[in-house]
Amino acid sequence: MNPTNLSACPECDLLLKPSSPVVGDKAHCPRCGYLLQRPRKQSVERTFALSIAGLILMFPANLMPLVGIKMLGGAKDGTLWSGVVALFEEHLWGVAVLVFLSSILFPLLNIILSLLISAHLYFNRPNRHLAHWMRWLQHMDEWAMLEVYMLGIIVACVKLSATSELKFGFGLYAFVALLIVTGMLASSLDKVLFWRRIGQLRT
Amino acid sequence: MKAKKTALAQGFIRCHDCGCLSKQTDKNSHCRLCGGRLHPRLTKSFQRSAALLLSAFCLYIPANIFPIMTVTRLGVGEPHTIIGGIIALVNGNMAPIAMLVLVASILVPLLKLLGIGLLLLNVHYRWQAHAKKWTILYRIIAFVGRWSMLDIFMISILVSLVDMGSVAQVIAGPAATAFAAVVVLTMLAAKNFDPRLIWDNQR
Numbered sequence: 001m002n003p004t005n006l007s008a009c010p011e012c013d014l015l016l017k018p019s020s021p022v023v024g025d026k027a028h029c030p031r032c033g034y035l036l037q038r039p040r041k042q043s044v045e046r047t048f049a050l051s052i053a054g055l056i057l058m059f060p061a062n063l064m065p066l067v068g069i070k071m072l073g074g075a076k077d078g079t080l081w082s083g084v085v086a087l088f089e090e091h092l093w094g095v096a097v098l099v100f101l102s103s104i105l106f107p108l109l110n111i112i113l114s115l116l117i118s119a120h121l122y123f124n125r126p127n128r129h130l131a132h133w134m135r136w137l138q139h140m141d142e143w144a145m146l147e148v149y150m151l152g153i154i155v156a157c158v159k160l161s162a163t164s165e166l167k168f169g170f171g172l173y174a175f176v177a178l179l180i181v182t183g184m185l186a187s188s189l190d191k192v193l194f195w196r197r198i199g200q201l202r203t
Numbered sequence: 204m205k206a207k208k209t210a211l212a213q214g215f216i217r218c219h220d221c222g223c224l225s226k227q228t229d230k231n232s233h234c235r236l237c238g239g240r241l242h243p244r245l246t247k248s249f250q251r252s253a254a255l256l257l258s259a260f261c262l263y264i265p266a267n268i269f270p271i272m273t274v275t276r277l278g279v280g281e282p283h284t285i286i287g288g289i290i291a292l293v294n295g296n297m298a299p300i301a302m303l304v305l306v307a308s309i310l311v312p313l314l315k316l317l318g319i320g321l322l323l324l325n326v327h328y329r330w331q332a333h334a335k336k337w338t339i340l341y342r343i344i345a346f347v348g349r350w351s352m353l354d355i356f357m358i359s360i361l362v363s364l365v366d367m368g369s370v371a372q373v374i375a376g377p378a379a380t381a382f383a384a385v386v387v388l389t390m391l392a393a394k395n396f397d398p399r400l401i402w403d404n405q406r
Contacts, residue, residue, distance in 0.1 A: 013210050031402075078363045153356075191222075
């Protein structure tokens with residue numbers, strides 16, 4: 001038996017004949033129900049476009065104030081970075097590093113890697129690092145937590161709204177847009193197709 | 204009978220990263236498509252997952268006993284534990300947000316600790332029934348893991364915004380580090396658990 005025309009389910013290791021679902025269909029593992037592939041229309045093109053949009057939005061979302069408060073005469077603006085700094089100043093280094101990684105560094109790397117991979121696939125340029133980038137992207141996926149951060153902003157705002165006046169900065173709008181773009185990016189990136197294209201570019 | 208259907212039982216190893224199948228021989232230690240290291244199952248999946256889970260269990264206790272943050276208003280400090288923060292929200296007529304925090308910071312970590320524990324018991328004692336349902340439990344645990352970071356992000360925002368000297372100040376407490384460690388350790392435990400072990404035991 002030739003392994004190239006067979007595949008296996010990643011969660012139950014059932015030996016399968018590779019199905020090639022069309023756009024709009026889903027391929028599930030017959031034994032455990034794992035979603036094997038869900039092809040998207042113009043996966044490479046859309047990933048390329050969305051990662052450019054995401055990279056542009058990263059700047060206002062990170063640099064401009066998200067929420068500001070006014071309380072008994074004092075006023076303060078908060079950015080993604082100021083949260084990390086405040087934790088650092090209170091000597092909670094572990095938590096500060098974790099917040100930095102999951103709200104700033106990993107989302108940024110995620111977008112940069114998607115951009116690099118999809119650009120190479122779009123222009124059919126082989127690169128010996130493609131497989132490494134794709135592997136890092138898959139491992140990093142889970143640790144970029146922008147949507148959880150958004151929920152954190154909402155809870156914090158509700159808590160503060162009782163005692164102080166809140167002001168939403170332009171950064172927050174950019175952050176919400178970034179959230180939507182990264183969500184679309186994750187759903188447009190068809191991993192099976194990407195790995196197949198990377199394999200084709202190699203040979 | 205069922206176990207015969209797995210790719211490994213038929214002499215194939217699925218690459219963890221790109222999903223490409225390779226014949227199981229002594230020579231090939233790297234995937235021919237992406238160059239990743241080949242191993243039939245995640246390395247020492249059971250041991251690593253159990254060790255990470257045990258550490259998470261130990262840290263879950265300080266995470267709930269010690270104050271996660273101290274809210275100072277007009278010079279009077281008021282330490283909150285995780286549960287205390289939820290009770291404060293309920294008393295402030297913010298029940299929906301209280302529910303959200305309850306789910307994200309109490310129920311989800313508990314579900315993960317118990318769920319991964321049960322999955323490990325399942326693998327160890329080779330339980331035969333409902334392999335598909337166990338796989339679904341694994342998927343739920345892997346999906347909800349990141350949402351516990353909600354509390355950590357909320358604290359990071361509050362600490363940076365509410366910093367008005369003696370008028371009003373929020374200081375993160377020692378439980379924040381412990382809780383963050385619980386979230387990361389349970390996420391790593393879920394990532395190290397290989398669901399294919401459940402299916403390998405099926406007769």
